[in-house]
Amino acid sequence: MATMxxxxxxxxxxxxxxxxxxxxxxxxxLSALETGPIRRLNARNDIAREGENPSVVxxxxxxxxCRYKDLPDGRRQIVGFFLPGDFCDLNVYILQELDHSIGAxxxxxxxxxxxxxxxxxxxxxxxxxxxxxxxxxxxxGIQRQWLLSIGQRSALERLAHLFVELYYRLQxxxxxxxxxxxxxxxxxxxxxxxxxxxxxxxRTLQEMRRxxxxxxxxxxxxxxxxxxxxxxxxxNSNYLHFNRT
Amino acid sequence: MATMxxxxxxxxxxxxxxxxxxxxxxxxxLSALETGPIRRLNARNDIAREGENPSVVxxxxxxxxCRYKDLPDGRRQIVGFFLPGDFCDLNVYILQELDHSIGAxxxxxxxxxxxxxxxxxxxxxxxxxxxxxxxxxxxxGIQRQWLLSIGQRSALERLAHLFVELYYRLQxxxxxxxxxxxxxxxxxxxxxxxxxxxxxxxRTLQEMRRxxxxxxxxxxxxxxxxxxxxxxxxxNSNYLHFNRT
DNA sequence: CCAGAATGATGATTTGGGTTAGTGTCCCTT
DNA sequence: AAGGGACACTAACCCAAATCATCATTCTGG
Numbered sequence: 001m002a003t004m005x006x007x008x009x010x011x012x013x014x015x016x017x018x019x020x021x022x023x024x025x026x027x028x029x030l031s032a033l034e035t036g037p038i039r040r041l042n043a044r045n046d047i048a049r050e051g052e053n054p055s056v057v058x059x060x061x062x063x064x065x066c067r068y069k070d071l072p073d074g075r076r077q078i079v080g081f082f083l084p085g086d087f088c089d090l091n092v093y094i095l096q097e098l099d100h101s102i103g104a105x106x107x108x109x110x111x112x113x114x115x116x117x118x119x120x121x122x123x124x125x126x127x128x129x130x131x132x133x134x135x136x137x138x139x140x141g142i143q144r145q146w147l148l149s150i151g152q153r154s155a156l157e158r159l160a161h162l163f164v165e166l167y168y169r170l171q172x173x174x175x176x177x178x179x180x181x182x183x184x185x186x187x188x189x190x191x192x193x194x195x196x197x198x199x200x201x202x203r204t205l206q207e208m209r210r211x212x213x214x215x216x217x218x219x220x221x222x223x224x225x226x227x228x229x230x231x232x233x234x235x236n237s238n239y240l241h242f243n244r245t
Numbered sequence: 246m247a248t249m250x251x252x253x254x255x256x257x258x259x260x261x262x263x264x265x266x267x268x269x270x271x272x273x274x275l276s277a278l279e280t281g282p283i284r285r286l287n288a289r290n291d292i293a294r295e296g297e298n299p300s301v302v303x304x305x306x307x308x309x310x311c312r313y314k315d316l317p318d319g320r321r322q323i324v325g326f327f328l329p330g331d332f333c334d335l336n337v338y339i340l341q342e343l344d345h346s347i348g349a350x351x352x353x354x355x356x357x358x359x360x361x362x363x364x365x366x367x368x369x370x371x372x373x374x375x376x377x378x379x380x381x382x383x384x385x386g387i388q389r390q391w392l393l394s395i396g397q398r399s400a401l402e403r404l405a406h407l408f409v410e411l412y413y414r415l416q417x418x419x420x421x422x423x424x425x426x427x428x429x430x431x432x433x434x435x436x437x438x439x440x441x442x443x444x445x446x447x448r449t450l451q452e453m454r455r456x457x458x459x460x461x462x463x464x465x466x467x468x469x470x471x472x473x474x475x476x477x478x479x480x481n482s483n484y485l486h487f488n489r490t
Numbered sequence: 491c492c493a494g495a496a497t498g499a500t501g502a503t504t505t506g507g508g509t510t511a512g513t514g515t516c517c518c519t520t
Numbered sequence: 521a522a523g524g525g526a527c528a529c530t531a532a533c534c535c536a537a538a539t540c541a542t543c544a545t546t547c548t549g550g
């Protein structure tokens with residue numbers, strides 16, 4: 001499809017700036033990650049498979065990807081979304097074998113960064129390593145929030161919560177305009193992320209439209225009533241830790 | 246009730262040894278964490294509350310605790326169990342405000358370790374910091390596995406999976422004898438961890454007994470047919486990363 | 491030592507969400 | 521231009537798990 005504008009490491013820089021004040025030198029250091037070749041992959045392809053031992057760190061530049069796990073009989077659970085500016089597998093530093101897969105949900109562009117190169121960048125900017133660790137902790141907090149959602153929230157509450165979360169995350173990387181953002185994934189993906197059947201996800205979406213919470217068409221999601229949506233979702237933004245120190 | 250034997254840092258050492266070969270010097274370094282006073286707390290009390298900013302690292306020595314999140318209307322989801330040898334909040338190094346609570350499920354004993362003291366110990370043993378990071382990654386992998394369970398597995402599969410996971414984890418810290426281990430928590434806790442109602446959890450437990458998968462009484466869980474249990478749970482141990490490098 | 495919680499166990503009934511089985515529409519691809 | 525996927529959407533029916541209610545123990549705190 002039409003190549004999206006290549007935002008480079010800009011989304012990442014914006015994201016990390018939500019956690020702590022970064023300066024120009026940090027910005028420059030980050031952009032050093034852009035030197036490698038950019039990789040592209042189409043939707044419905046895997047970036048990495050469970051069991052593999054990736055040797056590179058991947059930085060998503062455009063498009064959406066996800067972490068997912070599947071069962072032998074085909075059931076699949078998306079356990080997290082990767083948005084532009086996210087690293088897919090920072091844990092490659094510690095663990096060797098992936099216990100989950102990483103899939104492209106849309107066509108994606110990403111950098112494959114060699115560990116040495118990555119090391120070099122963070123070694124020179126202690127602030128960056130702190131911000132990156134912070135982001136990893138936030139990812140872990142998002143997982144906990146999803147567990148709460150899937151374990152306790154109803155379908156409507158779950159979906160409402162996810163939309164608010166995506167809104168905040170996309171806003172942090174500059175991908176929301178007002179209360180509208182692009183939601184380039186399918187209803188099937190949303191169902192897999194929320195532990196719901198595609199049929200029921202569609203029903204829930206209709207309900208949200210009927211209730212005047214959102215508008216969704218042509219992959220554009222518009223939050224019509226943020227306050228109400230947050231109330232339905234019982235949304236508390238503390239877990240995103242978007243508060244600079 | 247009767248105070249359990251104080252195992253000190255032994256469970257932690259055993260646990261970390263599952264990830265990488267540790268030597269006597271590592272063992273000695275870890276035991277330096279035992280110098281502080283030991284804290285005790287009864288079941289149904291919180292060790293830390295969401296919103297707090299803990300200033301110490303807590304190492305659980307005996308008893309079970311959990312990480313949980315709750316909703317304004319009282320619904321509660323346990324997002325992870327802490328077993329003896331687990332650190333409750335290593336992330337205190339990075340984030341400031343807790344986005345979840347930590348509760349004692351049984352009476353517990355734990356050390357409260359000052360960050361400086363902790364730092365001192367790991368600074369002298371690079372192997373330890375690596376093993377601890379590894380364990381954090383494994384915790385994160387367990388969260389993903391739970392997400393898969395709650396999102397996709399049936400009640401029976403979920404519970405079977407949890408029991409196998411607990412068996413492996415308890416075995417790693419020396420708390421399983423053969424295929425039997427102490428399960429000191431209530432059915433209510435199991436329900437909250439699995440996103441099920443207490444009633445249905447009880448029924449599922451009955452079913453597991455009927456099927457000859459487990460025996461459970463007086464807080465002792467005996468896995469009668471591990472192979473079958475793993476099959477029912479579609480259990481794949483890769484996410485525990487119990488493979489030394 | 492007693493009253494009131496917890497805790498485990500079951501039956502009866504209800505419901506949120508799953509399953510099955512379609513429809514129509516837009517792409518791609520060849 | 522035709523055939524085949526994806527994808528969004530819907531209706532009818534079904535079922536796994538929630539709710540509500542009750543009862544017997546066993547803790548446990550005052």
